[in-house]
Amino acid sequence: MNLISVQFLLFCAIVVIVFYAVPKRFQWIVLLAASLYFYWTSGNRNILFVLITSISTYFAACGIQKSLEYQKAWVKEHKGKIEKSQIKAFKEKCKKQQKTILVLTLVLNFGLLCVFKYLHFAVEQINQLITSFGGATAIPDAWSLIVPLGISFYTFQTMGYLVDVYLKKTSAETNYFKVLLFVSFFPQMTQGPISNFKFLTTELFKEHTFTYRQYSWGVQRMIWGFFKKIVIADWMSVFVNDVFQNYPSYTGITTLIGAFMYSVQIYADFSGYMDIVCGFCEILGIRLTENFNRPYFSKSIAEYWRRWHISLGAWFKTYIYYPIALSKWNQKLGKRLRKVFGKKVGQTMPASIALVVVWLVTGLWHGASWAYIAWGGVNGIFIIFSLWMEPVYDSWKRKLHIKENSFYWRAFMTIRTFVLVTFIKVLPEVGSLQDGFGLWKQIFTNHVIPHDLHQLLPFAHSKFKLLALAVSVLLIFITSMIQRKQPIRQWLEDHTHYVTRLILFAFAIIIIIHVESLISDVAGGFLYEQF
Incomplete structure (x- = not known):
């Protein structure tokens, strides 16, 4: 399901309505059902790997926890009754058992990640090494597997939880379905954040009451995220992709502008995603870990x-x-x-x-x-x-x-x-490492400065859109400057009678220009989804 789509907005609306309609003790079950549905619509094979990770993590964490509790009870019972060396030996035996469970689960889950994400690359390197010494390709290069959605994020998150249980920083969750929600919570599925178990589960499993304030703030943040993604990131990507794919045909100054625009694009894209999902969670009364602080x-x-x-x-x-x-x-x-x-x-x-x-x-x-x-x-x-x-x-x-x-x-x-x-x-x-160095070289060697705006900025077919983009980037800059001294929401509340209508009007005009992306579901995918 594309986050930049009417389908996603309808999905969010249904989740919010059902979430607040059910008894509060069942709210987390609504989130679990929504998360599994989200995975299913994104490709039903994705659920299989979520289940493997959640089941293995659940049993491993419970096994480690059980061993820790048994060790503590046994030592308490036998303390003062047997030699210290015997107690030490028992502790070492339990520690070895706990470490074995931990290592096996880490190998399983990181192994899955490596197979899907890195095996193709490893096979390529081995084959290149073999052929460089005159040998024939020894390994069939047929390992280009489709990476399961979000596996880089939820693997790190769940393995962090397992290590915390092993280190006694947190206790193992005994309800499997709560572990499943921790692994699969859909707002952070494709791009994070990678949450701490204690922090996220506290937010997910407490009872939530609807308030207009959190609803309005959540909607505002979602709009801000859509603004960053649709108006800035997606439109900039047209020029950035063209420059990166054809950099030898552009001047150094145009290539440099493309590089700087890429920095703005990836920030607007990634932080825009975070604003959308954090805003949605805020409507539900759930806080997510913040991923950006004016980088x-x-x-x-x-x-x-x-x-x-x-x-x-x-x-x-x-x-x-x-x-x-x-x-x-x-x-x-x-x-x-x-x-x-x-x-x-x-x-x-x-x-x-x-x-x-x-x-x-x-x-x-x-x-x-x-x-x-x-x-x-x-x-x-x-x-x-x-x-x-x-x-x-x-x-x-x-x-x-x-x-x-x-x-x-x-x-x-x-x-x-x-x-x-x-x-x-x-x-x-840009593609390969060689192309990356080639782009650097292009920036520093081809110093012809075009006199025509269209030659300098080939994407500037519409001066109005170019102006809208410049104003949008300036707005992000101004917002970041304000955030140096106080939260932007506090500033907006203090200046409501001056700026609110002006900002909402500007947002409406700019988003209307790009609204076809939202309506027709043709908005570009998020850059960090590939990771």
């Missing part, structure tokens, strides 16, 4: 990734970065390096090793190609380099008397970060 106002790439796709970054930090950075072998390495090379090296090296792994995995999560691996690597290199160079940067700023809080310095750092992020973003989006 293009970041002053470093590390800060940018703390503001962009926040839930994915939090997952990697919790389940990959910290376990590696704080592991015994890594801490021992840090201590040895501190003795030889000093405190800075000893502190920074363990973090750098963890960051290398995180960013290689991040690249692979986004796509099975060398371009995405390189994209992750470049992000990691910038962040690690900044980490090592931090004392040098601080020294330069002191010598040059640079005030970090000054407007000009913050503006420079923000613009610099946006440019760097843009150049990194486009690397995997």
Whole structure:
């Protein structure tokens, strides 16, 4: 089911009506039924993999929980009655059992993800390696499987829950159907957010009462999301796709404009999706984890990734970065390096090793190609380099008397970060890694500046639409500036008599121009669905 469609709006309306019509203790069952229907209409094969993940996770979590409870009860019963060594041996036995359950379930679920998402890429690389040494292709290259909808998101979410049960951060849910809803909750199915179990289940299973305030705020946010997606992202994609597919035929300045427009497009597309689903959930009284916090106002790439796709970054930090950075072998390495090379090296090296792994995995999560691996690597290199160079940067700023809080310095750092992020973003989006480098080269080598607007901006067939697009992007910028000081909704409430009618009128005019996308269901798909 396409979110940018009348069908989806009708589906949402029915869900809201039924959700508030049933007794409150049954509201979560309405959400489960709606989620399963959503999966079914998106391709009934998708339900099979959701069931595999939910069933395996349910039994694994319950098995670990049961082992933990038995261990606790046994130790309590035998404490003081037997030797400490016996208690320790029993604990180790239980721990081994719990770890076995955890590892087997992780292998099953991440194995499914790898088969569907990465097997084709792996087979290609093996065959290329074989043929490069003069051998015949040994493995049939017939592994281009259709990736189940949302598998990258719900696999990470459910495996995070399972690890939390193992680490005793949360208790296992004993109702299978509640686990199934946690896995399959349809608003976050295709693009996240990747939610924490405690946070999401608290929202899903509490009783919800309808209020006009949350209804109106939810509708407002959904409209804002549709505005970003239909008016900005979909229209920009026409030009961006043309430039990326035919960049050798464009001048450097036009290619550069296309790259910057892609940064705006993917933000409007992804954050637009989040606004739509968060707005819908708000109508139901359910909060979702926020995924964006004005990312293009970041002053470093590390800060940018703390503001962009926040839930994915939090997952990697919790389940990959910290376990590696704080592991015994890594801490021992840090201590040895501190003795030889000093405190800075000893502190920074363990973090750098963890960051290398995180960013290689991040690249692979986004796509099975060398371009995405390189994209992750470049992000990691910038962040690690900044980490090592931090004392040098601080020294330069002191010598040059640079005030970090000054407007000009913050503006420079923000613009610099946006440019760097843009150049990194486009690397995997052109196609192959070679094409990504080719686009970079085109930007820096072909400096002919067209005198005609249509040559500079080939998409500018309608000056009115171009103006509407410019105003729309400016509106997002102004909104982000307001959010620096206070929530945009609070600002709107404080200025209702000045701006509400003007904003609603502008929204109506601009969306009407693009309404054929909504009515005819021809709006482009969301970019992050491919991940």
